[in-house]
Amino acid sequence: MEFKTILSNTDIAYDPKNPGTKVLIGRLGDHLIGIDDNRHLMTVAGSRAGKSVGLISNLMFYRGSVLVTDPKGELANLTAATREKLGQKIYVLDPFKKGEAALAKYQASYNPMDILDLESESILEDAAQIAEALVVSSPDQKDPHWDESARNFIEGVILYVATADKHGHERNLITVRRLLASALVPGEPAGDERTSKKRGAKSELYELMLRSAQELDADEGTAPIAHALRAAALDFFEKGESEIAGVLSTVNRHTKFLDYPAFRRVLQDSSFDLGELKRDPAGVSIYLCFPATRAELSKRWMRLFVNQLLDAMEREKAKPPCWRRPETEPVLQVVPK
Incomplete structure (x- = not known):
């Protein structure tokens, strides 16, 4: 095919003033080239080959919603204000405050536990999803028992915090971490006297988890939650001392990052609803910023956020906002490596 014929093909022509749902991939001579494709795209090139230029260009013009994992914070620094001018809401989650001062007005936080609704039919699955994201198993682990037991206990405490009235204003993972860290602090027995004597001091x-389970048992609609809560408490606290110590050590390893002020800042409450990415006709831009040197510390936070985003996109029934084609999925996930 002749060069002129290629350039005259409107299917690959890219107009930055009206890009539609096309992704800019480069240029031929003075002509910008873009493709309209809902499949995954990956750019592979050596250092300083211009990969970031391609990402920045698309963030300057793409009208749909975007989720940007931004290890250096440079994409947010360079494109957040431009995307705001496109009419989008901008949320920057920057736990380590690596962004420039101009990003201060976009600083946001997101509480993963906001999704846990007592009236929701999927509350048990939603709590399990959060616990699964927190417990990152090693590929070479020899015995999955410790991670599985830790995940089960974390899930139970998440359910307790999400449903107990006393935690109404602090239903977040910071509260979950505080309770996990003090899991063996003695308390007053709950329930009837006979059961308490048989069980002994716990x-x-x-006791709080069992008391909450008793209250939930009173309503047929919340009885399954009560069962899961009680099962998680019994599974952990009825183990032998050495096994409890082993499971608790594993729990602490997987939730330690929740002690750091950086993550507490971005997990305490929510500045937005993930469903906005699909509902808002003007689009929403979310930047997850963290330095490369903190990638290991950030992996659970990242995993949790991305898992919930994908889940929200599947749940959201509203038609996605777009520039021209309503049948095209608009949420662009930008993952620089």
């Missing part, structure tokens, strides 16, 4: 968290 921790305050154990």
